[in-house]
Amino acid sequence: MPEQSSLGDISGGSEDENEKDQCSTELQRKRVGEVIELVKGKKPDEVLEEKKEGAVHYLTVETMTDGSIKYTTDTDIPKAKKQDSVMIMDGSKSGRCYYGNEGVVGSTMAVLRPEGVNPFYLNQFLTENFNRLNSATRGSAVPHTDKELLRGLEIIDFPIDEQRRIASVLYNVDQAISKTEEIIEQTQRVKKGLMQDLFTEGYYSHEEFEETRLGPLTQKMPTSWDNPSMSKIMSSQELGTNERGALDDPDGNITLIKMGNLGFGNWNFSELEDVERTDEVMENTLEKGDMLFNTRNTPALVGKTAVWEFDREAVHDNNLMKINFGDRVATPHYVNYYLASDYGRTQLRGRVHGTTSVAAIYNKDLDDIKIPLPEKEEQEKIANSLHSLDKKIEENRKYKEQLQRLKKGLMQDLLTGSVRTNEDVEVLDEVVEVENNG
Secondary structure (H helix, E strand, O other): OOOOOOOOOOOOOOHHHHHHHHHHOOOOEEEHHHHEEEEEOOOOOOOEOOOOOOOEEEEOHHHHHHOOOOEEOOOOOOEEOOOOEEEEOEOOOOOOEEEOOOEEEOOOEEEEEEOOOOHHHHHHHHHHOHHHHHOOOEOOOOOEOOHHHHHHOEEEOOOHHHHHHHHHHHHHHHHHHHHHHHHHHHHHHHHHHHHHHHHHHOOOOOOOEEEEEEOOEEEEEEOOOEOOEHHHHOOEEEEOOOOOOEOOOOOOEEEEEOHHHEOEOOEOOOOOEEEEOEHHHHOOEOOOOOEEEEOEEOOOOOOOEEEOOOOOOEEEOOOEEEEEOOOOOOOHHHHHHHHHOHHHHHHHHOOOEEOOOOEEOOHHHHHOOEOOEOOHHHHHHHHHHHHHHHHHHHHHHHHHHHHHHHHHHHHHHHOOOOOOOOOOOOOOHHHHHOOOOO
């Protein structure tokens, strides 16, 4: 499991002492408008994809959400400093707040400069109020953050030392979340590189290689490997159905696996749906070793796969095809990972039918996909190597979710004053330094 960070004791003392302290300290509140200067951004005259002399970072909704970087030489428009919060003011993400960014701010954003309040404490309060701001936007065609609602939000005016302690606790959790995200991203990069190596060079040491035509690409692989089509290695394939015919004696509901539950070679169980057991539904039950293939989706997502390896009883819907390999020469986990690799995805993309919004890969298209195939023992070694990385990624995703739940609870407790920090909480330099430095 990932290493967990210690957040320290945020309350301290006995329950009676804390209750007495909280009762004796009346919480003072201010309007957000009293503790910020709000400066709306402007559109620059020039936007650059690459930096040149005199250019500075240009912050837009896109750069904040997807991590892309843009520049501009127009430095006369409002500029965010490191201690400022930057809020999206227009569009579907109105009210979302960011922190620690420097650069000039676009017309759909605003700089919220803290005045007499700890910058990180302010940002955490604004972040906690995103749903409230986002659900009360103005405008029909393009929603806008309600500035009066924003300015009117009540923020507790804790003593500055307590603001710093609250900020330090939440900063620690944010850092743990960020570090976990970095581990996930790094493991995903390692997995991608390993897939490229394993599907071209193999798990074992091979001496002779050849360039083999696989669909639209030419791929290097050991000469001892075969390259059969999917039709040669599958023992059966079956589409699901959405029919609903009632059973005489249904035994409760059953889990329905849909295309959103499939990743590229792995699973996404963040949202699971149960459906009534029916005659038609029960024809689509899953057994260990079945590989599911997403036949209909957007062009970028069609062709997702995953192998069912759970004891849980489940069925699949008609956007998914169930593929079984029986006792043939291929193992389901190996084929699953190959189809999720860049090589497999390239072959699948060449067989996609449909529009920019709805795409499909039919049975006959899948039959012609070529699979570079070693002996079963090596297939299992390759699949196990990739599965170990998937397991690490999943463990860290769960840990990240645990941290996010922890932070949500801490924000609700600390920002409302229902739980107070004491002097034992270490105040971080990062939290104090931003009060006076950009």
